[in-house]
Amino acid sequence: MHLIAFVNQKGGVGKTTACRTLSQMLEKNGKRVLVIDLDPQQTLSLSVKATANRFDYETPSIYSVLVENLQIKNAIQTLDTGYDIIRSDNRLYSYNGEGILKMDEVMPFKDDPQGMYNYIMNKANRLADPSTDDKHKLRREIETIAEYYDFIICDTNPDLGWTLTSVLMSAPIVNLIVPVFAEDSSREAIIALDRSIKTIMAHDLSQKINILGVLLTKYENNNLSKHYYKALNNTAQTIGTSLFNTVISKSVAIPEAMAFKNDLFDGRGGIVLSQYESFYKEFIERIEKQ
Numbered sequence: 225m226h227l228i229a230f231v232n233q234k235g236g237v238g239k240t241t242a243c244r245t246l247s248q249m250l251e252k253n254g255k256r257v258l259v260i261d262l263d264p265q266q267t268l269s270l271s272v273k274a275t276a277n278r279f280d281y282e283t284p285s286i287y288s289v290l291v292e293n294l295q296i297k298n299a300i301q302t303l304d305t306g307y308d309i310i311r312s313d314n315r316l317y318s319y320n321g322e323g324i325l326k327m328d329e330v331m332p333f334k335d336d337p338q339g340m341y342n343y344i345m346n347k348a349n350r351l352a353d354p355s356t357d358d359k360h361k362l363r364r365e366i367e368t369i370a371e372y373y374d375f376i377i378c379d380t381n382p383d384l385g386w387t388l389t390s391v392l393m394s395a396p397i398v399n400l401i402v403p404v405f406a407e408d409s410s411r412e413a414i415i416a417l418d419r420s421i422k423t424i425m426a427h428d429l430s431q432k433i434n435i436l437g438v439l440l441t442k443y444e445n446n447n448l449s450k451h452y453y454k455a456l457n458n459t460a461q462t463i464g465t466s467l468f469n470t471v472i473s474k475s476v477a478i479p480e481a482m483a484f485k486n487d488l489f490d491g492r493g494g495i496v497l498s499q500y501e502s503f504y505k506e507f508i509e510r511i512e513k514q
């Protein structure tokens with residue numbers, strides 16, 4: 225199983241669109257695919273109707289798995305998308321893992337300092353141990369279903385916080401795709417992501433996090449875009465990756481496809497569909513080189 229995650233702490237750069245399109249292309253090519261939506265905005269879950277509405281707290285979600293201890297296999301939905309999906313939940317916005325202590329946990333020990341000490345130490349040990357901590361929970365759960373899929377693909381929230389950290393540690397090797405716009409702030413986004421990756425790998429030398437490539441989206445055929453292709457490719461190379469050769473043009477076909485809840489394969493994708501097809505080929509080449 226290959227674990228793929230679409231990441232960029234900026235929103236609106238095309239993560240969800242690329243995640244949905246790649247998942248669909250993999251599925252059409254006979255791969256067994258599971259998509260996990262970890263963005264509390266639920267864009268992907270809503271667009272494929274895995275979430276009934278933004279305030280759906282009933283349908284099992286990745287929140288049920290991470291916070292309410294539902295087994296991950298019970299959160300999987302099989303829809304007419306062809307790929308399986310685990311939906312997101314807007315309560316993920318405020319979830320940052322279990323805190324070290326809450327007042328009501330320690331109150332029972334107010335006359336028992338030794339008991340309190342033991343309780344705190346037990347909890348600290350549990351939260352520090354990768355076989356029981358919260359940050360590796362996604363990984364522990366994914367391990368239980370990994371054999372059923374060729375690809376597990378995570379769509380993430382625009383943030384470098386707790387959820388993203390969990391995703392970056394969700395398999396022994398995590399492959400990232402970073403969609404970006406042709407603009408200066410994208411350079412900053414690539415460098416900040418690299419810093420997060422290095423911090424995690426410094427804490428756990430066995431964790432591999434690989435940026436498969438940076439995907440330029442909403443590309444316009446002008447000199448500024450061309451300049452940024454080169455500049456961003458230089459930045460990507462300084463952190464050991466590169467831009468995909470394929471760029472995705474800015475096209476109204478995409479918001480239309482998303483809005484009408486169709487896909488890019490219904491014959492209306494035009495140039496963008498063929499660009500995504502060539503991105504797909506590059507993706508397969510890069511993943512096979514792993």
Ligand SMILES: Nc1ncnc2c1ncn2[C@@H]1O[C@H](COP(=O)(O)OP(=O)(O)O)[C@@H](O)[C@H]1O
Nearest residue numbers: 235236237238239240241442473474475478479
């Ligand atoms: N190549 C493109 N051209 C024009 N609009 C696009 C393109 N890719 C994505 N969009 C639109 O931009 C918005 C943000 O895209 P989305 O994939 O949701 O980004 P993210 O997940 O990074 O927030 C959506 O409305 C989407 O339809």
Ligand SMILES: [Mg+2]
Nearest residue numbers: 239240263267
């Ligand atoms: Mg998104």
